[in-house]
Amino acid sequence: MISTGVSGLDELLGKGIPRGSRVLYSLEPGVDGQLFMISSLSCSLKKGMSCMVILPNATVDAFRNDAVARCGSRLDLKNAGSIIFLDAIDRERIQKSARTPEAQAREWQARIQKICRENKVDVIFAYFDLLYEDFGLETALKILDAGRSDEKTTIFIEHLNLEGRDLLDRFTSEFSFNLVIAVRSSDRPIPHFTYFSLVHSSWKTSVSRSVPFIISEGRIIPYIPNIVVTGPSQSGKSTFVANATRGSQPADRTGHDRDPVSKAMDFGWLRWRDFDISLHGTPGQDEYDPLIPAALEHAMGVVLVIDATRQDTFVRARQVIDLIERKNLPFIVAANKSDLHGSIAAETIRHKLEIQKTIPVYPIAATRPADVHRVLEALVEYITQYSR
Amino acid sequence: MYLYKTGIAQIDDVSGGLEAGTNILILAPPMSYAEQLAYALTKPSQGEYSIVLSTNERASEVIDFFKLAGTDKRFTGVIDAITKSSTPGIIDTQRMMFVSSPTDLTGIGIKFSNMIESIFEGDFSEGETGLFPPPIRFCVNSISTLLMYRRLEVLYQFLHVLTAKLKKTEGIGIYILNNESFDDKTLSLIKQLMNCVIEVKVESNISSFRIRGIRGVPASG
Numbered sequence: 001m002i003s004t005g006v007s008g009l010d011e012l013l014g015k016g017i018p019r020g021s022r023v024l025y026s027l028e029p030g031v032d033g034q035l036f037m038i039s040s041l042s043c044s045l046k047k048g049m050s051c052m053v054i055l056p057n058a059t060v061d062a063f064r065n066d067a068v069a070r071c072g073s074r075l076d077l078k079n080a081g082s083i084i085f086l087d088a089i090d091r092e093r094i095q096k097s098a099r100t101p102e103a104q105a106r107e108w109q110a111r112i113q114k115i116c117r118e119n120k121v122d123v124i125f126a127y128f129d130l131l132y133e134d135f136g137l138e139t140a141l142k143i144l145d146a147g148r149s150d151e152k153t154t155i156f157i158e159h160l161n162l163e164g165r166d167l168l169d170r171f172t173s174e175f176s177f178n179l180v181i182a183v184r185s186s187d188r189p190i191p192h193f194t195y196f197s198l199v200h201s202s203w204k205t206s207v208s209r210s211v212p213f214i215i216s217e218g219r220i221i222p223y224i225p226n227i228v229v230t231g232p233s234q235s236g237k238s239t240f241v242a243n244a245t246r247g248s249q250p251a252d253r254t255g256h257d258r259d260p261v262s263k264a265m266d267f268g269w270l271r272w273r274d275f276d277i278s279l280h281g282t283p284g285q286d287e288y289d290p291l292i293p294a295a296l297e298h299a300m301g302v303v304l305v306i307d308a309t310r311q312d313t314f315v316r317a318r319q320v321i322d323l324i325e326r327k328n329l330p331f332i333v334a335a336n337k338s339d340l341h342g343s344i345a346a347e348t349i350r351h352k353l354e355i356q357k358t359i360p361v362y363p364i365a366a367t368r369p370a371d372v373h374r375v376l377e378a379l380v381e382y383i384t385q386y387s388r
Numbered sequence: 389m390y391l392y393k394t395g396i397a398q399i400d401d402v403s404g405g406l407e408a409g410t411n412i413l414i415l416a417p418p419m420s421y422a423e424q425l426a427y428a429l430t431k432p433s434q435g436e437y438s439i440v441l442s443t444n445e446r447a448s449e450v451i452d453f454f455k456l457a458g459t460d461k462r463f464t465g466v467i468d469a470i471t472k473s474s475t476p477g478i479i480d481t482q483r484m485m486f487v488s489s490p491t492d493l494t495g496i497g498i499k500f501s502n503m504i505e506s507i508f509e510g511d512f513s514e515g516e517t518g519l520f521p522p523p524i525r526f527c528v529n530s531i532s533t534l535l536m537y538r539r540l541e542v543l544y545q546f547l548h549v550l551t552a553k554l555k556k557t558e559g560i561g562i563y564i565l566n567n568e569s570f571d572d573k574t575l576s577l578i579k580q581l582m583n584c585v586i587e588v589k590v591e592s593n594i595s596s597f598r599i600r601g602i603r604g605v606p607a608s609g
Contacts, residue, residue, distance in 0.1 A: 027494060029549040030501035034494065058488035061476035066488070069479065088489065130491060133539055160494040162545035185501075328508060 002047075002123065002154055005039025008211065008222040009196070013179070014204055019122075020151045021178035021202075024171050026161040031194055033183030035220050037158040038067050041125050042075045049122040050082040052115055052147065056091040056130040063087070071218040084115050091130065105139050109146035116147035124148075128159040137167075141175055168199055178202040186300065186330070186383045193225070193300050195275075210275050212300065226278050227379065228295050229266070230320055231305035232313040233284030236336035236366040240305050241266040241281040243369045244376060275300075275380065286316065292323050301379045302331035306353075308343040308363065314352050321353065330383050331359065334375045338363030390523050392560050393433055399602055406584075406602070408523070408558035411551045413579060415567040416588035420595050422564050423529060425588065427453055429562045430527040432463045435519035437507050439500070439526045441467045443490040443533035451484070462513040467499045482512060491537040493546050500526075500550065504557060524559035531578060532566040544577050551581045 001016035010016045017023060023040075027033040044051050055063050063085070067075055090111070098104040108131075115121065124147045131140040144155055161167055161182070171177040180200040186193050195212040211222045229237050229244075245268035266281030280295050282288065296302070302324050306317045324331050335349050344352075346361040355361075360378055364371035391405035399405065406412070412429065416422030423444075431454060432438040438459075440450050447468035454464045465483040472478055472486040480486060485503065487495035506512045507522045528534070534543055547563075554561045565578055567587070579585060584601035 029493070029546060030497040030553065032498045032501065034498070057491040059473065059476060062472050062488040065476050065478075088491075127494075129494065133542055158494075160497070162542065162549070 002040070002049075003043040004036070005041075005043040006036065006213075006220045006222070009181075009198075009220075012198060012204070012209055012211075013201060017154065017179060018203055019154055021154050022176070023154070023156045023179040024168075024177050024181065025156070025158045026168055026171075026180065026182045026199075027158065028161060028182070028184045031183050031185045032215065033194070033196070034158065035070055035215055035218070036181065036183060036196070037125060037127075037156060038071055038075065039220060040156055041067075041123075042071060044123045045075075045083060050084075050119050051123045051125060052084045052086070052112070052119070052121045054086045054112070054124065054126040054131075054144070056086075056088055056134075057127060058088055060085045060087045075218075082119060084119055084121070086111060086115070101135060101139075105135050105143055108143045112143065112147040116149050116153070121147060121149070121153060123154045123156065125156045126158070128157045132159065137170060137175070172200045176202075193298070195225075196222075212298075214298075223298060224278050225275050225300045226280060226298060227301050227303060227376070228292075228299045229279055229281040229303045229305060230292060230295075230324070231284055232307065232316040232320065235284060235305045235307040235310075235313065235317075237281040237284065237305045238266045239366040240303065240334065240336070240372055240375075241268045241279050243366060243372045244268055244270050244279055270376065277376075277380075284316075286319065289319075289323065292320070293327065296324065296327045296329060299327075299329055301383050302329050303334050303375060303379060304331050305334045305336050305366065306349070308335040308338045308349065309340050311344060311352065314349075318353055321355065330379070332375065332379050332382060333359065333361040334366070334372075335361055335363045336366045339365040390519075390558060392436070392523060392525065394429055395431075396429075396599075398599065403603055406560050408560065409555040410584055410602075411554065411561040411582045412563065412584045412586060413582040414562065414564045414586045414588060415575070416564065417568045417590060418566060420588045420590045422588050425586070425597065426527050426529060426562050426564050427457070430525045431457055431459055432518075432523075432525060436523040436525060437463050437465070437512065437518060439465045439467065439503050439524065441469070441496060441500070441526070441528045443469045444529055446471050447484045447486070460516075462516050463518060465503045465512065467496060467503070469496065482506060482514075489537070490533050493538065493542070497546070497549070500553075504553075508557075521558060524554075524557060525562065526554055526559055527562045528564065530564040530566065532564070532569060535565075535570065535574065540574055540577060544581070547578070547581050 001018060003010050003016045025033065025036045041051060094104050094107045098107045124144060126144055131143060147153060168180055168182060172180055182197045182199050184195055184197060193212045195210050197210040212225045213220050213222045229240050231237055268279040270277050282292055282295050304320060307313055335346060337343055346363050350361050362375050364375060366372060390408045393400055393405045414422050414426050430438050430440060442450050447466035450466045451461055455461055468486045469490040472488050478486050485499040487499060507524060510517055551561055567575060586597050586599050588595055588597045
């Protein structure tokens, strides 16, 4: 097996990638996912594998400096296993020596074949954008396949995907890629979390995951996404969290079985759109406000639960919104108890809370799991809508 | 909605400035001083930020231009697609980032996102803060160079993403394109991404321009 160099991802894949696989790292524009390829390269070199790197849009020196700047001492290109490059200068030479695209494709194939044969290359790492642009998908992949001297040669491709899901489908269905990983980000209005999606794996067919990550000290560090459920005291946050995970009994209307006011964080788990999500419910009283910024750290989004029958709590709700907005996090409003007599209409709530029209307000009953799930689905949709 | 002052009386007096989310194409022949016009539109006002993607000049040259124009350099960033090919060891700073070449759309996109993110997070200007949400002026100098390296369709898709992001962040975009080097198909496709076009003309060594697409501003030079 070949390690991806990303802890957590290797485990998801069952200790890494089988040799001989074809792997795609698909990057959305503007998403910092280049460390996936570099980490995989670094791991292969450390294992003593012979690697070829094809980078038609950069020189070897620029690549080396970039890669080392990103990975630090983890990537030692000078003292690592064997590494051979075909770079932007080679592309220029090929373009000058061969006039037609067909002749250029043949020239690329010949060079790759020769290098792979002479150096017994185990893994090919290809930055694919320009090959794809110059020759189209089928021919560009044929060019890379020229380096597969036997079934054990593994190919990693990094590609800037400007065409979305359709292109990913072509890699898997038409060209039988074994592993497709899409690196994406939320985007409202700036990326506040980046994540990778395991789109396809030929050997781990049941695995389908989206996992957020941060980059720290040259490493990709996956983490469990977190949705924070917050709002004024006694608005129904604990009930919301409980019903999201179908765990404990609702208590927001009775208050008989337990203290109706939470004074600790509620906690739950759920699976939604391939994300394993943790839910944190904050206490609603203002003396606990110092806890909220910490709870919002690395949160993917926020559900603001308000009691739609109690306008007197809206001032407090507005204070909580101010805390969320300071963190630039996406949020939606769940107007709890909207099934009860005297509840305030969604548009009136929007007006009273002074929130923009783009922020959804959902009238719900937190006692109904279906309502709660509708809100969570809407939040995940709201966060990731630019990413699919 | 935030309005960006342009320094052009025909725009500022009539509409108060450019609306957030505006993308402007400057169509100009070579040696028509289009660059100066683009940089004048990109120069940040008090509390604003600017980012220039430079495919023609080094970051230091761009910064010098803004410095001479009296801009606080802490509010201006440059994505430089030139320097790295001759100085591969050059290291990114908060406000000067380098990509390997104008072909490297992956790198350009990442550096653009990084700069926007650092502006939003308040890390961009050495502790100085501007307005919030931050008004951002973004300039591409030039689309002509990018088109020399990448296919029109690819660049169109890439710019589509970039202009959409800029709209979402409520910034404005200023893009220079040499209208004498490209055919009508190219010009019309790139125009589709824009709200407004400024056409620069040079006659008898005098440059003039015509503005189209700004509400309330007549199409005149």
